[in-house]
Amino acid sequence: MAMDGYRGFLGLLVSALLVGFLSVIFTLVWVLHYREGLGWDGTALEFNWHPVLVVTGFVFIQGIAIIVYRLPWTWKCSKFLMKSIHAGLHAVATILGIISLVAVFDFHNTFNIPNMYSLHSWIGLTAVILYVQQLFLGFFIFLLPIAPLSLRAVLMPIHVYSGLLIFGTVIATVLMGLTEKLIFSLKDPAYNTLPPEGVFANTLGLLILVFGALIFWIVTRPQWKRPKEPNSVLLQPNGGALEGVESAMAINFGSMGKSDSELNNEAEARKRNVVFDEAAQRSTM
Ligand code: ASC
Numbered sequence: 001m002a003m004d005g006y007r008g009f010l011g012l013l014v015s016a017l018l019v020g021f022l023s024v025i026f027t028l029v030w031v032l033h034y035r036e037g038l039g040w041d042g043t044a045l046e047f048n049w050h051p052v053l054v055v056t057g058f059v060f061i062q063g064i065a066i067i068v069y070r071l072p073w074t075w076k077c078s079k080f081l082m083k084s085i086h087a088g089l090h091a092v093a094t095i096l097g098i099i100s101l102v103a104v105f106d107f108h109n110t111f112n113i114p115n116m117y118s119l120h121s122w123i124g125l126t127a128v129i130l131y132v133q134q135l136f137l138g139f140f141i142f143l144l145p146i147a148p149l150s151l152r153a154v155l156m157p158i159h160v161y162s163g164l165l166i167f168g169t170v171i172a173t174v175l176m177g178l179t180e181k182l183i184f185s186l187k188d189p190a191y192n193t194l195p196p197e198g199v200f201a202n203t204l205g206l207l208i209l210v211f212g213a214l215i216f217w218i219v220t221r222p223q224w225k226r227p228k229e230p231n232s233v234l235l236q237p238n239g240g241a242l243e244g245v246e247s248a249m250a251i252n253f254g255s256m257g258k259s260d261s262e263l264n265n266e267a268e269a270r271k272r273n274v275v276f277d278e279a280a281q282r283s284t285m
Contacts, residue, residue, distance in 0.1 A: 057096025
């Protein structure tokens with residue numbers, strides 16, 4: 001598959017995968033080496049699943065899900081298969097994200113720590129709710145073959161914008177959470193004396209930010225988009241195919257007073273449109 005600037009794409013993709021993977025490893029090292037480790041008992045061990053699941057699911061897997069259409073090796077795969085992978089990865093991220101919330105609430109409740117007072121929690125919970133909504137809307141509107149093309153066309157830019165807004169918000173929320181946790185728990189030596197754990201976790205925050213920046217760059221290059229299915233550009237203006245008596249009558253009345261060659265051209269154009277429409281309906285499934 002020919003792609004403009006393929007080597008650049010490959011370089012950035014490998015960097016993103018590397019930085020994303022490193023972020024997950026750093027998070028594990030942070031909770032296993034510097035913090036108390038992992039467990040599911042309502043204590044800090046349970047809380048520690050929160051950063052691990054968020055960075056794995058909500059940052060890394062979500063980031064990959066966002067760019068999955070851009071992998072040129074998949075351009076020969078059907079749009080439906082790619083949409084299923086896109087949705088499947090987002091679904092996995094959703095599940096990990098929700099478990100990560102359960103871990104925090106459990107931990108808070110065990111120690112009577114108040115819930116939902118911090119900016120981190122307000123923005124984070126909002127992001128999770130919007131993410132679930134985005135998943136369901138995407139599933140019913142773009143994956144299932146039930147929504148009309150005209151509705152898909154109107155909602156696609158909103159889907160893309162919302163997805164990137166949520167992804168950016170998640171990264172901002174992770175950085176707030178990391179900062180919070182370091183200020184809460186680094187007492188002796190304190191965070192403001194730059195202890196090794198502080199440096200390590202700050203580096204983790206930088207890695208996560210760089211991962212987001214790489215994904216954002218990859219997904220905003222127009223030349224790296226999956227090529228449109230051959231039809232879908234042409235059929236946007238009038239949405240549905242010509243069908244039924246009403247449109248047939250409209251064609252007949254509309255043709256009054258036109259020359260034979262004009263009528264022939266129009267008929268040819270209509271035929272082409274119908275073919276494009278049918279092909280488009282197929283390709284979006
Ligand atoms: C889809 C799909 C697209 C868009 C497009 C509307 O479901 O695969 O490429 O919606 O048809 O913009």
